[in-house]
Amino acid sequence: MKEGSFVRIEEHPILTFPKDRRKIEFTFEGKKMVGYEGDTIASALIAQGVKVFSYSHKSKRPRGFFCAVGKCSSCLMMVNGIRNVRTCITPLKDGMDIRRNDEDE
Amino acid sequence: MNECDILVVGGGPAGISAIRSAKLGADVVLIDDGLKLGGQLIKQTHKFFGSAEQFAGMRGVDIANKLVSELYESGTKVLPGATVLGIYEDGVVNYSKDNVVREIKPKRTIVATGAKEKNLLFENNDLPGVYGAGAVQTLVNVYGIKVGNEVLMIGAGNIGLIVTYQLMQAGIHVQAIIEATDHVGGYDVHARKVKRLGIPIIFKHSIKRVDGYNSVEEAIVVKLDDRFNPIPGTEKKFRVDTVCIAVGLSPLAELLWQAGCEMKYIPELGGYVPVRDEDMRTSREDIFVAGDVAGIEEATSAMLEGTIAGTEAARSLGYPVEDDELEKAKSYLNQLRAGPTGKKIRIGLEKLLGKRHSFETNATIHKPSKSTMPKNKRVPVVECFQEIPCNPCEASCPFDAITIGKDINARPSVDYSKCTGCGICALKCPGLAIFMITEDYSDSESLLEIPYEMLPIPRPGDIADGIDRDGNFVCEVKVLGVIKGKDKTNLVRIIIPKEYADRVRSVRVKEYKNDKIVCRCEDVTEKEIVEAIRRGYTSFDELKRLLRVGMGPCGGKNCREEVLKIIARETGKSVEELEVGTYRPPTKPTPFSAFKNE
Numbered sequence: 001m002k003e004g005s006f007v008r009i010e011e012h013p014i015l016t017f018p019k020d021r022r023k024i025e026f027t028f029e030g031k032k033m034v035g036y037e038g039d040t041i042a043s044a045l046i047a048q049g050v051k052v053f054s055y056s057h058k059s060k061r062p063r064g065f066f067c068a069v070g071k072c073s074s075c076l077m078m079v080n081g082i083r084n085v086r087t088c089i090t091p092l093k094d095g096m097d098i099r100r101n102d103e104d105e
Numbered sequence: 106m107n108e109c110d111i112l113v114v115g116g117g118p119a120g121i122s123a124i125r126s127a128k129l130g131a132d133v134v135l136i137d138d139g140l141k142l143g144g145q146l147i148k149q150t151h152k153f154f155g156s157a158e159q160f161a162g163m164r165g166v167d168i169a170n171k172l173v174s175e176l177y178e179s180g181t182k183v184l185p186g187a188t189v190l191g192i193y194e195d196g197v198v199n200y201s202k203d204n205v206v207r208e209i210k211p212k213r214t215i216v217a218t219g220a221k222e223k224n225l226l227f228e229n230n231d232l233p234g235v236y237g238a239g240a241v242q243t244l245v246n247v248y249g250i251k252v253g254n255e256v257l258m259i260g261a262g263n264i265g266l267i268v269t270y271q272l273m274q275a276g277i278h279v280q281a282i283i284e285a286t287d288h289v290g291g292y293d294v295h296a297r298k299v300k301r302l303g304i305p306i307i308f309k310h311s312i313k314r315v316d317g318y319n320s321v322e323e324a325i326v327v328k329l330d331d332r333f334n335p336i337p338g339t340e341k342k343f344r345v346d347t348v349c350i351a352v353g354l355s356p357l358a359e360l361l362w363q364a365g366c367e368m369k370y371i372p373e374l375g376g377y378v379p380v381r382d383e384d385m386r387t388s389r390e391d392i393f394v395a396g397d398v399a400g401i402e403e404a405t406s407a408m409l410e411g412t413i414a415g416t417e418a419a420r421s422l423g424y425p426v427e428d429d430e431l432e433k434a435k436s437y438l439n440q441l442r443a444g445p446t447g448k449k450i451r452i453g454l455e456k457l458l459g460k461r462h463s464f465e466t467n468a469t470i471h472k473p474s475k476s477t478m479p480k481n482k483r484v485p486v487v488e489c490f491q492e493i494p495c496n497p498c499e500a501s502c503p504f505d506a507i508t509i510g511k512d513i514n515a516r517p518s519v520d521y522s523k524c525t526g527c528g529i530c531a532l533k534c535p536g537l538a539i540f541m542i543t544e545d546y547s548d549s550e551s552l553l554e555i556p557y558e559m560l561p562i563p564r565p566g567d568i569a570d571g572i573d574r575d576g577n578f579v580c581e582v583k584v585l586g587v588i589k590g591k592d593k594t595n596l597v598r599i600i601i602p603k604e605y606a607d608r609v610r611s612v613r614v615k616e617y618k619n620d621k622i623v624c625r626c627e628d629v630t631e632k633e634i635v636e637a638i639r640r641g642y643t644s645f646d647e648l649k650r651l652l653r654v655g656m657g658p659c660g661g662k663n664c665r666e667e668v669l670k671i672i673a674r675e676t677g678k679s680v681e682e683l684e685v686g687t688y689r690p691p692t693k694p695t696p697f698s699a700f701k702n703e
Contacts, residue, residue: 007250007251007252008249008250008251009245009249009250009251009275009276011276011560012249012274012275012560013274013558013559013560013562013593014150014164014274014558014593015150015166015246015249017249038248039248040140040248042244043244043248043250046244046250046252047250051233051234051319051320052233052319052320053233056231061231061232062232062233062319062320063231063233064232064233064234064235064236064320065233065236065240065244066235066236066237066240067221067222067237067239067240068236068237068239068240068241068243068244069139069145069239069240069243070138070139070188071221071357072221074231088240089138089139089140091140
């Protein structure tokens with residue numbers, strides 16, 4: 001999948017998506033990324049082409065989101081140092097430090 | 106500790122309706138863990154079935170907006186973004202908001218937590234790219250994110266069919282719908298909408314595995330025998346980046362388990378559901394339920410159950426209630442479930458309530474009857490072949506020409522003597538199953554008007570592809586104009602040869618409309634060749650292998666020179682400097698049999 005705005009839907013026969021939204025800068029695994037006001041952490045990552053949200057605890061299998069409504073554990077990530085954040089229902093905020101929830105302690 | 110009369114957990118259609126009915130006198134609080142209230146309605150872009158008196162004909166997202174704004178206007182106490190963590194024996198509820206856990210002691214709790222998507226076991230089912238169909242619907246319709254480009258949908262129930270259609274609306278291509286049984290589980294009108302888009306529904310197949318580096322690159326599908334076992338050797342490969350799982354929902358009942366409510370396993374209702382009475386009260390007298398958590402159904406019945414639960418919870422505390430509204434909700438709920446498509450729910454409820462319902466018909470899809478409609482005027486063709494609870498066509502007709510009658514599950518019938526051909530029904534039908542036709546538009550042509558919700562919208566004067574009910578090309582059609590409906594359903598008016606008037610049911614804007622064709626045999630355009638050259642394929646033979654230009658029956662007689670000129674232009678060389686490429690026999694199409702020695 002291509003990165004950037006390519007994966008944002010611009011035209012839709014039924015829905016209107018807001019244009020000119022405020023940009024929100026954040027980092028994913030230390031890399032600078034940009035999302036928009038109204039994004040969740042998950043939607044911003046997917047729009048940037050990020051599909052792997054974590055590597056599983058035991059077998060290190062790549063995991064993405066699954067339910068997108070906060071009911072499964074598939075999209076849990078570490079946000080600003082807090083583990084197990086449900087990224088699919090957490091609004092994106094300026095300067096968030098988002099990391100894969102993969103290290104053991 | 107905070108106290109209240111009635112706490113509703115879950116701000117979807119059931120919870121909001123419950124609050125609305127309960128708050129006539131009672132002190133109520135609503136807790137919801139989503140970012141927006143409205144539950145899963147906020148991602149439903151299709152028009153709802155059901156009774157026009159309720160919300161039928163409205164898109165789910167619009168219903169959500171209406172319910173939520175009414176809720177806020179009424180000044181109800183709402184705690185959004187809060188998750189209930191537990192309900193305890195003494196009725197105390199604790200919830201987490203902004204990472205702080207608080208407690209509340211309600212006299213009654215209505216649990217309307219909804220459902221979750223069921224899982225499906227196959228190899229590598231956790232690979233990114235395998236998503237719940239509802240999850241993809243959320244990202245696409247709520248956040249406007251294109252999660253993938255090529256999709257395989259697993260399951261031909263209503264969710265699979267609806268999400269498929271909505272992905273296509275968002276410009277995401279669905280290659281096929283895979284269904285384990287031999288029939289469509291969802292509504293026939295939903296299936297027809299996706300078939301017209303050319304998406305095959307492959308029955309008696311299931312997904313076997315997905316593969317890819319870090320995310321899905323391909324999916325393997327396998328045929329099933331009559332006992333749903335995979336048949337070895339029947340594997341088919343799909344090159345997709347997304348697999349959507351739409352194999353049903355399970356009630357999200359963990360709070361009810363914790364609270365000690367009696368639960369019963371009823372597969373027809375989605376799994377474990379709370380035992381409850383007709384007032385939606387569980388085995389615990391302080392806990393009520395409504396919506397999918399009480400048994401998987403759909404949003405309209407969730408709203409009605411919410412009304413019942415809210416009313417009864419308030420009544421049990423001695424507050425005034427609207428008995429008229431309650432009776433209406435109860436009778437409408439029975440009507441919704443009375444038809445053939447409600448059979449599964451009825452069986453489930455019989456098991457739960459230990460009652461028998463009388464109506465027992467199987468969901469059949471009726472054959473279209475021979476039409477007797479007038480040919481010389483504009484009239485509707487109603488392709489609604491299944492008894493589903495729905496009546497906006499009847500309700501919208503200003504001339505009472507369409508009748509459904511008392512049983513909302515009955516199929517519509519049209520009185521052509523009353524019909525003026527206004528076309529309102531075609532714009533209103535939530536199933537996009539009504540077409541307007543003027544058969545004798547001219548001696549040789551008919552005028553067909555097709556409900557259309559895709560992009561791009563055809564423009565007047567366009568030549569477009571006329572498509573049949575299964576998505577196949579029938580003939581070219583001329584676009585006369587487009588009637589734009591207020592609610593974004595359009596009627597595309599097309600002129601078609603009379604002989605195809607009964608076959609064409611969809612229209613597709615020509616993708617390659619203004620292309621310059623270099624190779625007629627293989628339909629290769631100048632644009633494709635230029636793009637390939639810019640990607641580094643700069644000789645005729647390379648382009649031939651990549652695009653099949655020159656590989657057709659003319660043997661490249663007509664395109665070779667044109668291709669060389671394009672290469673010369675793009676690379677700045679002269680034609681003489683270029684490799685002309687290989688010439689191979691035969692010079693004309695020749696059958697193999699012609700080569701055999703006498």
